[in-house]
Amino acid sequence: MTLSGTLVPRVESQLAFRVPGRVVARLVDAGDTVASGQALARLDETPFQLAVQEAAADLAQAQATLARVGRDVERNRPLAQSGAIARATLDALQTQQTQMQEQVQAAHSRLAQARNDLTYTTLTAPGGGTIALVQADAGQVVAAGTPVLRLARTGETEIEVNVPESRIGQIRKEQTAKVRLLSLPDVELAARVREIASVADAQTRTYPVRLSLPEPPAAARLGMTASVRFDALSGDTALRLPITALFQQGEKPAVWILPTDAQHLQLRPVTLAAMGTHDIILKDGITPGERVVVAGVHRLDSTMPVQAWDGRLP
Incomplete structure (x- = not known):
């Protein structure tokens, strides 16, 4: 599976004055490299x-x-x-x-x-890094805590990929991947999945995934586009079910299973890998081939006699 991603810093800080006032000087521009303790902006003293x-x-x-x-x-x-x-x-x-x-x-x-x-009328850098965004300028009146600069901290660089909900089940933490930057197509970099969002973005319906990139090339710049090819997971199969199959057992998710040699349902706890608008993806709890109830789950109990329906009318 290959997806497009963006080069991002692992740590990004929103910088703000601790006191309100009028900005009289901005001492840095977007893209500037700054050192820890360096003055970045000043208020009227x-x-x-x-x-x-x-x-x-x-x-x-x-x-x-x-x-x-x-x-x-x-x-x-x-x-x-x-x-x-x-x-x-x-x-x-x-x-x-x-x-x-x-x-x-x-x-x-x-x-x-x-x-x-x-x-506090002088805003200083809490650590070394690069100014990623300027959000205030001289003459502007700002409230205490209002972000005026965004600092991409020096340190590990990452790749952020937005994974469609139809494919999020194919991603696991610590999974390896190969990365090629659009500006450096001949250089292949090794990456590893560090973080998988548990909730989809409300607008794009995709899951942000962060991959650690421990050794980015010197020519790499934040914001660059990258192609990310995820290595296959050996012996791993994503199990996808309609969201209507999900049953809450107290505070824990579960599904109703109909064993092959039984006529009564079993409530099986499961672990969710992701939840979309229409589907859920299971991390564990059931195995391929098991029969799962996908509708009317909140009307069932384990004492009800049931039988599998093949979809044909009598």
Whole structure:
């Protein structure tokens, strides 16, 4: 079986600012190679610098107030002990001192957060890779968490193939394949199935399959088209049934089997390899040649006497 695929990175990251703001500079373009920690884009720092200054002023004021209250406590302590002032006066000052200590702590936290927010105005690469997509530009106002760049991380390259539901039963994890890039038709590469989607794409009704490509040629570029020829699975046959044959045994899939030498049904647990709009493909649970009920399965039970119907009317 030969299908068309696309060269993709195994890991792709959506990059976003942690704080909202106006983009003032984009420092990379699509296709640029970047290193870990490299600056990629910047927001307007002005409001964040003002926030740092305001938080620093609040902290200084809180610390000054705490120092004044502390002096008042120390000055009034001996007076309260000698009875020159009421004990309640000292208690009130100590309560105020405790409150100011809490305010100083809170001001420290606000200043630390403001400084962090200021550093977040520069978006840096979390690792080495290639800029795959630019999603924001200078002058644009972005919310925190809104993707502005997509980074294809340096590392293993893969081939993504969209397999029709009529053929997904022929694919298994760890299955080997031969790959030829359209731009390098004379170079054959070895690949291995790493991941098989369990649900079909809602639009294309195909199953995305990822194949590891451990040694791509130096001339290979992300997005290149590839021809993928899957090696045959020895001794493996895909078992396909109408979706109407599927019965849920609790939370597990099952099918009703009519053994050749019996007149009662048996409910057999099965493992699904894939599920399409009209068909299911079984990974295991039944063997070729067994008789399976394909309609009315939810009206059956194992005590009902049944017989196989050859399709002819009496």
